[in-house]
Amino acid sequence: MCKERWKQLTEYHPRYWVSNFGRVKSIYKYRPERVLKNYITKFGYRRVQLRLLKDGFKNIFIHVLVAQKFIKNPKNKPFVNHKDSVRNNCFYKNLEWSTRSENYLHGHKFGYMSNKGERNPRAIINEKQALAIYKSNLPHKKLANMYGLTERGVQKIKYRETWTHLVV
Numbered sequence: 001m002c003k004e005r006w007k008q009l010t011e012y013h014p015r016y017w018v019s020n021f022g023r024v025k026s027i028y029k030y031r032p033e034r035v036l037k038n039y040i041t042k043f044g045y046r047r048v049q050l051r052l053l054k055d056g057f058k059n060i061f062i063h064v065l066v067a068q069k070f071i072k073n074p075k076n077k078p079f080v081n082h083k084d085s086v087r088n089n090c091f092y093k094n095l096e097w098s099t100r101s102e103n104y105l106h107g108h109k110f111g112y113m114s115n116k117g118e119r120n121p122r123a124i125i126n127e128k129q130a131l132a133i134y135k136s137n138l139p140h141k142k143l144a145n146m147y148g149l150t151e152r153g154v155q156k157i158k159y160r161e162t163w164t165h166l167v168v
Contacts (some may be wrong), residue, residue, distance in 0.1 A: 002093070007069040012050045013057065019064045024048045025138025038062060044087035063090045071095055081105045085110035116165045124148055130163040 002020070009016040009024075016036075017025050019028040027033040046062040066074075066082040070092040073104050077097035082096055090162070100104070120124050125133075133143050133154055140154045147154075156162040 005070075009050070009065065012060070013053050016050055016071055018062070020070045020072065020092040022046065022062050022066050022092075024050075024062060024065065028047070046090055051167055057109065063087075063095055066090050067095050067097065068091050071097060073097045077102075079147075093154050117163060124153075127163070127166060130157055131166055132156045134160075134163070134166070134168060149160045 004023075005020045006017045007019075008014060009018055011166075015026050015028050017027060019025070024036045025033055026036055028088045037065065038046045040046055044090045046060050048062055048065075049057050049059050051057055061080075061158070063080050063082065063108050071080075075097070077099050079098045079100060079102075079167055081098040081103050082089060083096055084141050086094070115121075115141070117123065117130070129147055133147060134157055135150075136143055138146075143149070143154045
């Protein structure tokens with residue numbers, strides 16, 4: 001079993017430390033040390049908010065902090081990749097430095113780069129709703145109002161121009 005190690009984040013503020021397990025803590029003069037709360041973004045990455053040396057705060061991806069402190073980057077690659085493709089797993093052995101194209105290919109391999117259906121950031125409806133529209137006999141205008149779409153958006157679903165990956 002690997003032991004948890006901590007390294008100081010002097011680039012942001014000397015009171016912050018990051019561990020090889022992907023935890024961030026604050027050590028402050030007159031307060032007990034504490035592990036900071038983090039949150040998961042809508043894309044599944046863990047972030048933490050740090051106070052900067054100068055005024056202000058910065059939201060930072062925890063996997064990037066871990067990689068910067070615990071993983072060598074001799075080729076100076078700019079991206080951090082999660083080997084197991086679990087975006088909130090920030091354990092240092094799960095991370096690796098990569099180029100943009102390596103990261104993109106890895107995402108495709110694990111299905112993260114698909115923009116079909118609900119994974120499309122512009123999707124207004126979900127797959128269940130798209131199927132309901134496709135199977136419905138209601139007028140396009142009424143369906144558009146029901147689901148917050150345009151009539152043309154409903155037509156595209158009905159004529160299988162969009163949401164084509166759904167099995168009917």
